[in-house]
Amino acid sequence: MEERDAWIAVHQVKGAGWHTIDRLHRAGWVPTNPMTPSVMEAVRAMGVTQQRLDRIREKCTPSFVREVKEELRNREICTVTVWDDDYPPLLREIPQPPWVLYVKGDASLLSGPCVAVVGTRRPTPYGRRVARMLSEQLAGAGWVVVSGMAAGIDSEAHRGALRKNGATVAVLGTGVDVVYPKSNRSLYHELIQRGVVCSEMPPGTEPHPGLFPQRNRIISGLSYGTLVVEAAERSGSLITADCSMEQGREVFAVPGPITSTQSAGTHRLIQEGAKCVRGVEDIWEEFPHLMPAPPSESFREAALSLTMEEERVFALIGVDPVSLEEVMNRCPLPAEAVHSVLLSLQLKRCIRQLPGMQFVRM
Incomplete structure (x- = not known):
């Protein structure tokens, strides 16, 4: 069995989380090989219980590794591990990057x-x-x-x-x-x-x-x-x-x-x-x-599509500055809604805010 597949199988064993795998890896254990007394002693010293080690030893057999690999293939679940060249480079930089990512899709x-x-x-x-x-x-x-x-x-x-x-x-x-x-x-x-x-x-x-x-x-x-x-x-x-x-x-x-x-x-x-x-x-x-x-012209047009409330407020703002007070006085919407719509129109680059809480079209 391949070492990569064996580590994925270890990850499937109950209790074999990030820290357990990290300690096994640091102790020098390769899951394709038997777990020697010196490895077990080193891992126990790092806080992994004998019961958990016994479970991993008993479970991680060549037949179990093949079973896990076959099950993932049948369910169309791909795996990406830290040992793979295509592991996401930004994710590799973080503390405790996941040993295995299970993936469906691209x-x-x-x-x-x-x-x-x-x-x-x-x-x-x-x-x-x-x-x-x-x-x-x-x-x-x-x-x-x-x-x-x-x-x-x-x-x-x-x-x-x-x-x-x-x-x-x-x-x-x-x-x-x-x-x-x-x-x-x-x-x-x-x-x-x-x-x-x-x-x-x-x-x-x-x-x-x-x-x-x-x-x-x-x-x-x-x-x-x-x-x-x-x-x-x-x-x-x-x-x-x-x-x-x-x-x-x-x-x-x-x-x-x-x-x-x-x-x-x-x-x-x-x-x-x-x-x-x-x-x-x-x-x-x-x-x-x-x-x-x-962005393309068609994308700009899509980005500028307005809701009914946005159109109502946008109609009150022209090329000359208009104050927030004037917009609120002329708009039938509640004050909180006006604030939200004004911000939304700014996000869509329809209007911009000037000093003194005044607004103009862009």
Whole structure:
């Protein structure tokens, strides 16, 4: 049996997580060979129990390795390991890169120019629009959008990317064959067909709260930077932003209304130094060596498609500056909605804000 296949089989053994494999590897054990007393002594000294070692020794036989390999092939699950040349280069740089990634879909996207787009599971309509719009623009310009296929902002990010060219990666906190949440079943199948789904968890792993923070380091690890679109003070997406900072990657945040609890986390990120994003150009300018080609005319037109509320506010703004007070007095929408629409129009590069809270068309 090949050493690579044997390590993948070890990863399937219950209790053989990242740290156990790391200790076995550091002790010099090669799973194609018997586990010698000196190796067992060294690994026990690192904190691995004899019971776990016995389980690995008993389970990791040539027949088990063949069984695991055959099962993955039958279920069309590919594997990428740290011993492979095509392991994602950015992911290799992080602390504790996953030993094995289980993949369904186009694995080459994992090594593309990636940007993570994450946020709350309970977004506002504004958050949904912005996440989808920015992800569509990123994917349309050649970037790969990475997210976690959670409800809310994650799902909108994937859908935005899929509308352009399918350049999107979903990193799951479950096995790569487990759809969570169930409501995303159709999105999951579309991602497999047009993008890629991956996980470091062995196939069949069911959702558990502790697994999702662990997978967040992979979302940020695959990416040059992480964009947060709406996050409450205790949002799980802030963990991804923290991982990104710890990994030395860029962190971006989209501002929202100051009255919105769903933007409290993103505002805090901006206060702490995350770059405020008003449009995709704010992301691109941080990566001049990866600068995408200018979007086509048809893409600009798509980016400028307005909702009914946006059209209503846009009609009140001309080439001469108009104040926020004047817009609010002339617009029948609630004040909070006006603020959201104005920001959305800025993100779409329809208008720009001048000093003194005045607005003009671009």
